[in-house]
Amino acid sequence: TRSTRPQRLLGAVQKNATRGDPCSVIQAIDHFCRNKEWAMNVGDEKGCILDAVVSEVNPATVLELGTYCGYSTVRIARLLPPDAKLITLEFNPDFAAIARQVIAWAGLEEKVQLVEGASGDWIPRMKEQFGVKTFDLVFLDHWKDRYLPDTKLMEECGILRKGSVLLADNVICPGTPDYLEFVRNSPRYESQYFKSHLEYTKVEDGLEKSVFLG
Ligand SMILES: O=C(NCCCCc1cc2cnccc2s1)c1cc(-c2ccc(F)cc2)cc(O)c1O
Numbered sequence: 001t002r003s004t005r006p007q008r009l010l011g012a013v014q015k016n017a018t019r020g021d022p023c024s025v026i027q028a029i030d031h032f033c034r035n036k037e038w039a040m041n042v043g044d045e046k047g048c049i050l051d052a053v054v055s056e057v058n059p060a061t062v063l064e065l066g067t068y069c070g071y072s073t074v075r076i077a078r079l080l081p082p083d084a085k086l087i088t089l090e091f092n093p094d095f096a097a098i099a100r101q102v103i104a105w106a107g108l109e110e111k112v113q114l115v116e117g118a119s120g121d122w123i124p125r126m127k128e129q130f131g132v133k134t135f136d137l138v139f140l141d142h143w144k145d146r147y148l149p150d151t152k153l154m155e156e157c158g159i160l161r162k163g164s165v166l167l168a169d170n171v172i173c174p175g176t177p178d179y180l181e182f183v184r185n186s187p188r189y190e191s192q193y194f195k196s197h198l199e200y201t202k203v204e205d206g207l208e209k210s211v212f213l214g
């Protein structure tokens with residue numbers, strides 16, 4: 001049977017990237033998506049903004065909602081200090097299987113815990129399951145209509161602390177209008193928009209960085 005796009009993306013990584021070299025994995029995926037087949041990775045342009053925010057926050061604990069093939073997982077994990085932990089949630093088991101192999105190819109499996117399932121089910125169980133008290137950084141890149149309910153859920157479950165940073169992908173395209181309105185108008189968040197483009201295209205998109213004020 002015909003291979004899937006994630007399988008072909010993994011093949012490009014295994015063919016063109018060097019084991020244990022996260023930057024070569026990132027480059028191989030970007031080259032594949034720009035020259036062969038578009039895929040919904042955060043991409044190189046928004047990826048640079050992601051890198052800057054990760055470096056600024058220098059997080060000990062990161063939650064990523066939406067792994068897909070592990071591109072942003074690798075981008076984030078490669079910048080983390082040795083004892084830092086990144087927990088990434090993926091709903092689709094086929095995507096999760098590919099992501100595990102991409103993360104392993106980059107040599108970052110020690111820093112990453114990939115969990116299969118839905119955010120609404122897992123967010124309330126983070127503390128007891130993974131012994132994480134709060135997250136210093138959350139990267140939202142999953143179902144766009146779940147950004148707002150899951151942010152409210154994270155607050156309720158107490159996994160955000162004063163100063164926790166939420167970084168949300170696709171706030172323009174496909175768009176997360178209810179989430180944007182909330183974080184930009186709530187007195188409990190300090191929000192900033194980073195204008196960019198939809199991965200590998202000229203279409204406008206951007207990242208919204210929101211600091212939880214507690
Ligand atoms: O849907 C997108 N990402 C979400 C996939 C959701 C799966 C998950 C749900 C879930 C629930 N719980 C836990 C984990 C998870 S993972 C997405 C789509 C586009 C796009 C697509 C077509 C287009 F023309 C223009 C933009 C661009 C992007 O950058 C995206 O991120």
Ligand SMILES: [Mg+2]
Pocket residue numbers: 040041042141169170
């Ligand atoms: Mg995205």
